[in-house]
Amino acid sequence: GGVPLVGAASADEVPAEATVQAASAGTETAPSPSREGDFGLGRAALPEEVAAWDIDIRPDGQGLPEGSGDVWTGEELFVEQCAMCHGDFGEGAGRWPQLAMGQGTLEGPDPVKTVGSYWPYLSTVWDYVHRAMPFGNAQSLSPDEVYAITAYILYLNEVVEDDFVLSRESFAEVTMPNEDNFYMDDRPEVELARFSEAPCMEACKDGVEITMHARVLDVTPEGGGDGGGIDLEGSSGSPGDAAPEPAAAPADPEPAADPEPATEAAAAGPDPALVETGAQVFRKCQACHEVGEDAANRVGPHLTDLVGRPIGSVDGFNYSAVFEEARAAGDVWTEEHLAEFLADPRGTYPGTKMSFGGLRKDDEIAALVAYLRSAGAE
Amino acid sequence: APDPAITELQPWQQYLGEGVDARPYGFPSEHEAHVVRRNVPWLTADATSSVNFTPLHELDGIITPNGLCFERHHGGIAELDPGSYRLMINGLVDSPLVFTMQDLLRFPRENRVHFLECAANSGMEWRGAQLNGCQFTHGMIHNVMYTGVPLRLLLEEAGVRTSAAWILAEGADASGMTRSIPLEKALDDCLVAFKMNGEALRPEQGYPVRLVVPGWEGNMWVKWLRRIEVGDQPWHHREETSKYTDLLPDGRARRFTWEMDAKSVITSPSPQAPIPHGPGPMVLTGLAWSGRGTIPRVDVTLDGGVTWTEARMSGPSFDKSLHRFYHDFVWDGRPMLLQSRAHDSTGYVQPTKDALREIRGENSIYHNNGIQTWAVNESGVAENVEIS
Numbered sequence: 001g002g003v004p005l006v007g008a009a010s011a012d013e014v015p016a017e018a019t020v021q022a023a024s025a026g027t028e029t030a031p032s033p034s035r036e037g038d039f040g041l042g043r044a045a046l047p048e049e050v051a052a053w054d055i056d057i058r059p060d061g062q063g064l065p066e067g068s069g070d071v072w073t074g075e076e077l078f079v080e081q082c083a084m085c086h087g088d089f090g091e092g093a094g095r096w097p098q099l100a101m102g103q104g105t106l107e108g109p110d111p112v113k114t115v116g117s118y119w120p121y122l123s124t125v126w127d128y129v130h131r132a133m134p135f136g137n138a139q140s141l142s143p144d145e146v147y148a149i150t151a152y153i154l155y156l157n158e159v160v161e162d163d164f165v166l167s168r169e170s171f172a173e174v175t176m177p178n179e180d181n182f183y184m185d186d187r188p189e190v191e192l193a194r195f196s197e198a199p200c201m202e203a204c205k206d207g208v209e210i211t212m213h214a215r216v217l218d219v220t221p222e223g224g225g226d227g228g229g230i231d232l233e234g235s236s237g238s239p240g241d242a243a244p245e246p247a248a249a250p251a252d253p254e255p256a257a258d259p260e261p262a263t264e265a266a267a268a269g270p271d272p273a274l275v276e277t278g279a280q281v282f283r284k285c286q287a288c289h290e291v292g293e294d295a296a297n298r299v300g301p302h303l304t305d306l307v308g309r310p311i312g313s314v315d316g317f318n319y320s321a322v323f324e325e326a327r328a329a330g331d332v333w334t335e336e337h338l339a340e341f342l343a344d345p346r347g348t349y350p351g352t353k354m355s356f357g358g359l360r361k362d363d364e365i366a367a368l369v370a371y372l373r374s375a376g377a378e
Numbered sequence: 379a380p381d382p383a384i385t386e387l388q389p390w391q392q393y394l395g396e397g398v399d400a401r402p403y404g405f406p407s408e409h410e411a412h413v414v415r416r417n418v419p420w421l422t423a424d425a426t427s428s429v430n431f432t433p434l435h436e437l438d439g440i441i442t443p444n445g446l447c448f449e450r451h452h453g454g455i456a457e458l459d460p461g462s463y464r465l466m467i468n469g470l471v472d473s474p475l476v477f478t479m480q481d482l483l484r485f486p487r488e489n490r491v492h493f494l495e496c497a498a499n500s501g502m503e504w505r506g507a508q509l510n511g512c513q514f515t516h517g518m519i520h521n522v523m524y525t526g527v528p529l530r531l532l533l534e535e536a537g538v539r540t541s542a543a544w545i546l547a548e549g550a551d552a553s554g555m556t557r558s559i560p561l562e563k564a565l566d567d568c569l570v571a572f573k574m575n576g577e578a579l580r581p582e583q584g585y586p587v588r589l590v591v592p593g594w595e596g597n598m599w600v601k602w603l604r605r606i607e608v609g610d611q612p613w614h615h616r617e618e619t620s621k622y623t624d625l626l627p628d629g630r631a632r633r634f635t636w637e638m639d640a641k642s643v644i645t646s647p648s649p650q651a652p653i654p655h656g657p658g659p660m661v662l663t664g665l666a667w668s669g670r671g672t673i674p675r676v677d678v679t680l681d682g683g684v685t686w687t688e689a690r691m692s693g694p695s696f697d698k699s700l701h702r703f704y705h706d707f708v709w710d711g712r713p714m715l716l717q718s719r720a721h722d723s724t725g726y727v728q729p730t731k732d733a734l735r736e737i738r739g740e741n742s743i744y745h746n747n748g749i750q751t752w753a754v755n756e757s758g759v760a761e762n763v764e765i766s
Contacts (some may be wrong), residue, residue: 039535039573045466045474053466053605056546059614085423095423107629108652111741120632121614130614131554132453138552181630182623187639191737195639196725200687201679207766208682208715210753214507214649214762220514221418245665286426298424346596 024161054141061171064092066127067150068167071155078152078168080346083136084288084299090156093299100156103177116157120179122171126247132249137284211347271370278371281364291375307373308334313350321353338372339365387451412436416512416645426454427553429496431517434643434665435651440491440693446521448494449582452617453552456602460586465532469546469608472537472601479572479586485527488569488591491696493667495519495638497595497622500525500746502514502730503698507751507762508664510649515750515762516641519667520590521700524590526571529564533608538565542608546615547589550604557598558612559591563636567592570603593698594671595744597622627739638713640728642676642703642720643746652757657711664689664718666701671723673701680707682715682751689718714754715765731764 051269057063079088087093090100102112111117115125118224123145130146132138141149148327149168160166166174282291295302312327316362319327325348330335341348342365344358359365406413411413415430423429432448460496462480468474502508509515511604538561545564549555559568569590572579579585579764584601591598597617609690612634624632644664653660666673672695677686689703703718720728731748738745753763 034741039485041484042467042475042477042535045468045476049466049476050468050474053548054468054607055554056548056613056615058605058609058611098453106625106631106741107627109741111625111629113625115620119620121619124614124619127556132552133555135453136552138554152635159701182619182633183630185635186639187630187637189633191639191643192724192726195727195729196732197727199686199719199727202684203684205682205684205766208684209717209766210763211766212506212764213753214510217416217508219420219508220510221416289458356559362526369457 024226033317053125053129055132058125059121059123061123061168064123064168064171065143067143067147068165068170069144069146069151070165071148071151071160071162074148074152074155076152077141081141082149090153099153105159106178106181106262114157115153115161116177118175118178120182122150122154122174122176125153126171136286136288211302224341227331240346251275274367275374276368277364278369278374281368282358282371282375285368291372303372304375306339307335320349320351320353322349335369338369342368388722409490410436415448416513416517418502419452419460427452429498429518431513432518432520432756433650434517434645435512437650438663438702440520440665440696440702441575442520444577444580445576446579446581446744447494447498447522447580447583448518450518450596451551451553451582452555454550455582456551457581458550458586458602458701463586465587465603467532467536467608470542470610471499471533471540471608472539473739475532475536477532480521482527482532482570482572482587485531487525488528489523489525490590491521491523491694491699492567492590492592493521493638493698493700494590494596495517495641495669497597497635497638499745499749500641500748501743503750503762504735504740504742504746507764512645512750513650514647514732516643516665518596519665519700521667522574523576524569524571525573525576525591526569527608527692529570529589530566530569532606533564536608538608540729542675543611544612546603546605546607546610546613547598547600547607548607549584550602552704554615555600555602556613557617558615559598559601561608563591563594564606572683572758588636591636593638595622595638598636603635611750620743622739624742624744626737626742630741635689635697635745637743638667639747640668640670640673640722640726641660642666642673642718642728643750644678644716644752647754647758648752648759649680649760649762652760653709653754655758657709660709662689662705662716664703664706666703666718666721667699667718668722668724669698670726672697672699673720673722676701676703677719677721678703678705680714681717683717686719688737711756715763716752716754716760717749743759 037156055063071145085096086099087095090098092098094103098112102117103116105117119125125148129149130139130141134140151160151164154160154166154174155162155164159177289301289303290296290298291303293304295304297314297317301314309332310327310332311331312323342359345352345354359368379710389468413436415432417428417430429450430448432442432446437446463479465477465482466474467486499518500515503515543561545558545559545561547559558721570587571590572587574580574583584603587603589599589603605709618633624635626632642664644662645651646663666674666676674687676691678689679686687705689705691701691703693702695701728747728749734748736745751763751765752760754760
């Protein structure tokens, strides 16, 4: 929705075949109930309600809000908010999607489908970053931030120069390199007749040989394999890269008990309602952190027995330098210190790689701390 | 010797079992604990944006039990409260509307059985035999009876303007899932569904409301459906550009490959379901389906495609639904190369994997409906192979 823009990239590229195919898509055995919308059910959607939910952006720019962002602002935001999964330069970390480069690979044996090499429309980047990113904290970026991050992704893909400013106005100037390489499903013309011939039933071949065995690859889960083959979503890495992090680090050498004087709540035992609320708050963390008995390190370290644990002390996790320093200084995650950190991660530990802006509400912080104590004590 | 299963008094013959209400919402026998959805961990970065697979080799008939329907999430399972559930229709309509759950339940309903297949089902097999088990090669499919309101009725209630040609379906989950769907399809047979197999949708299947787009790729069946926008052109969002487009050998890509081509697979015997007995009478069974209609016929071969026989279809034949086939024969104990080949009601015959590769290459990920081969040895053990 929103206000249409002029200079649209694709207003005239709506595939006419789409309607033809849809019209022939199926016949129902029983007729549907037919009535021309006079049930009088539902109520009018208020403009504020439509504005709250209608956030989609189209290739012609319809739906884009006012705002702008430049490449260098985008780089700062990207490093804070996106690089944990996508790499500082969009190269991708582990199995997370690669966002940049890959041009010239689409015809080869290992196509690398990135924003620059594959995505046909810039609007898709803006829309997706705005509606679904950062992963696990969707819709937390302002329009200016989304413009800036989108500008940086374009720069990483060499679609724009480093002085580029993306705005609602400059949006229409950008054409994605691969736009012309998409075309409407042509199976009806290319395949359906070819695959509708009467098949052979007798003496169809002279002989048969096995040309490939699945067991050679040995990647079936129950077989214990850990690599080989292609990937569901078509990112480029070989599944060997996907081998999970080594299992959970050895148990924390520190005792689980809180070495600090217990707070009133802790002394009385955790408040179940508070812990439950904390479990909800923890959803903001769980894209990167695990907690509990079998928790492993992921993008962030595991948080089992966090309260009372020396800072930066999980074996096998590659901490930011600032946490290594804290560990060297003998600092410990007390409840109070944790609350301070959760309110302002980057203020408390400047340079932390954790791409989370912090919790704004004190009651959410208290609930999360209670949950982490409780989950760690299981 | 006499069978102790008969001659010895068994505990369940002697002692009382649990009474009614011990299992107010029933669950399977403890002996069926191995019948579960399974994941292939190396496929994706994280379980919150991933897929698991229906254990097709353990099932029979055509209906998938709700708890075994494969899952595909893009931002984890959204846990919606039906009390605060709202469905909005906006865009090119006379009256933008908001419906509550109670509103939806006041529209006329339909019941229909349809399969939902992920476009990437069998996608790991483009470059050759890879995963040993039809759960993994073909398990991104399920088939249930949906109860729901025709989307057409809701669109007509809002009043679709004459310039409209597309809708955008949007989910309420953390990925804000969106797909563009041509208006013709939306007005034809799409359902706004709230029940599956008679009970409420499971949370992982979109509770309380999902879209049903019969015969078309599963990604379009938006779960946790919160909004339908009507427009005059497609939105080209992430799931219809960067994903769910089919890259061909010339570096170009097909888009809007919505319909699922006719396909079949032998579910038993198969790598996870070896033949547990020796030579003699046996049952071969499998599933077939088409996004373009019904499956009047399936052929099977035991010798890798030299000789084919028509299988026996059993069970109801619904439009865009799974169909069950059987081949009852006497196994001579020699190795077999098993294949099945579906014919749909349009005359389309399921192609070989090599015939598909001739046109599509190996990089298209989606829409692999090629004929599957299981090699069965003298012991009855089956393996995923490719043959000449």
